[in-house]
Amino acid sequence: MNMLNIKLPGLDLKNPIMPASGCFGFGKEFGNLYDLNILGAMMVKATTPEPRFGNPTPRVAETSSGMLNAIGLQNPGLKHVLKDELPWLNQFNVPIIANIAGSQVEDYVTVAGEISRASNVKALELNISCPNVKEGGITFGTDPDVARKVTEAVKAVSEVPVYVKLSPNVTNIVEMAQAVEAGGADGLTMINTLMGMRLDMKTGKPILANKTGGLSGPAIKPVAIRMIYEVSQAVTIPIIGMGGIMTAEDVIEFFYAGASAVAVGTANFTDPFVCPKIIEELPVLLKKLGYNHISECTGRSWNKHEQFANHRA
């Protein structure tokens, strides 16, 4: 019996595990290591209308149980993604979630209109939360009105459901979630990285050339869990959870908080085989915990237990 299949807007997932955008490129490198067909979905690297080089190096700095990155949305641009990257991914039976970014609303609309027509793109992930670009990115993700407007604009042109990636760098995450839900978002992905900084012991200066970067890894997991716990009770659209997932246990915790699927990011750097490992371990863990299906775990932290009375055979 399949204990892991999940249906979400636009996405028929054989399991709820997918690599997070920005941590997996367009799949080629990991495709050399294992069969990508085992993945539930793939969130590919943020795509902008034009190619971007991104920020100067150093672009990464390690932190306690985490890392800072300031890549700066480096990507080959929409044309190349449509011509080369997405067709290559067509060989896999894996739905693609295309992460789209830009510095103005028109950029999002341009990318969304074209990329949502690629046959294997089953959903968009609207990146309004990148902390590492000077224009756009996070400015769209910290003001509820702006976030709603960009969501509406993208919804108007997209052929596939739109998930909005929320930034944790806000005072009121629920307000942001409700704003994009009102804008027509079909789902949420959360959380993006937390803005942070590290200074060099010898020079006293920032390690990252961009000075600040986005904090990811297990260090941010409690923040993600809290935010998903709050948001999932305040919206009706599903949440793909992310933020420091390293193990199958972490996945269950995200489901308990209110997620319906999850993305694995930084862990791919520590262990490039982490996704296949989690997919293999999940059914065993679910059985041990007494569940027949992973969907029984969603929202257990706040749902009344009676609603889950059927979780034991």
Add this chain to the structure above:
Amino acid sequence: MIKNEAMKIVSQQEIAASIYELTLSGSLVSEMNQPGQFVHIKTGNGYEPLLRRPISISSIDKENNTFTMVYRAEGKGTSLLSQETNDTEIDVLGPLGNGFTPEAAISGGTTLLVGGGIGVPPLYELSKRLTKLGVNVIHVLGFQNAATVFYEEKFQALGETYITTVDGSHGTKGFVTDVIDKLSDSYTTIFACGPTPMLRALESAYKETKEVFLSLEERMGCGIGACFACVCHTAEDPTGFHYKKVCSDGPVFRAGEVVL
């Protein structure tokens, strides 16, 4: 092919101040075919340090299924690694990257190998390959001071070897370039690995007259080309969006290929 293996420590010893030589055994060695490639090592247990450590391969012994790394215990990760003892298993991902091509040197000709500090180790396997191909090798190896010098005799056994130290406590006082400037111009190829200022100096001085290959260093995330942490501009498009990834396109580049 890139593999992930728990490899067993055959030996580990401090061969100079904070410089460790670590030999590991396992089937992953059969994948190691090129000098100048590196491995990505998980140090410690748990989430700290979180990221792997890229360390270059200094010699490969296919007969015994072992390979050796020489690294400096400096940060948290490498310090933890230096405390591991024989028979402990180390999580190794590799081999990674594109290394040196000894075939670029001319058999019967002379090749210059230039190393700076912890950039010296990958030159050892390279030098072994070159001498096997009948190439005469000259080594110029730079260190901070006498306490941090390593592998001097090993390199001497393969060819002419000059040591420089910044403080003059061993060999020639100064930088590798101080020695190279005085060498006779008999070599046709240069292979180098070390700090970026050293690579830059070699590139600007010899790019036009010699075949120069440089091994770069950059902070890395994934080590396999997926995260875009270690990119550099190409020389043809120094301010545009064309790029090379140090981890998977390099770490070895022909001089003039990328912006240092």
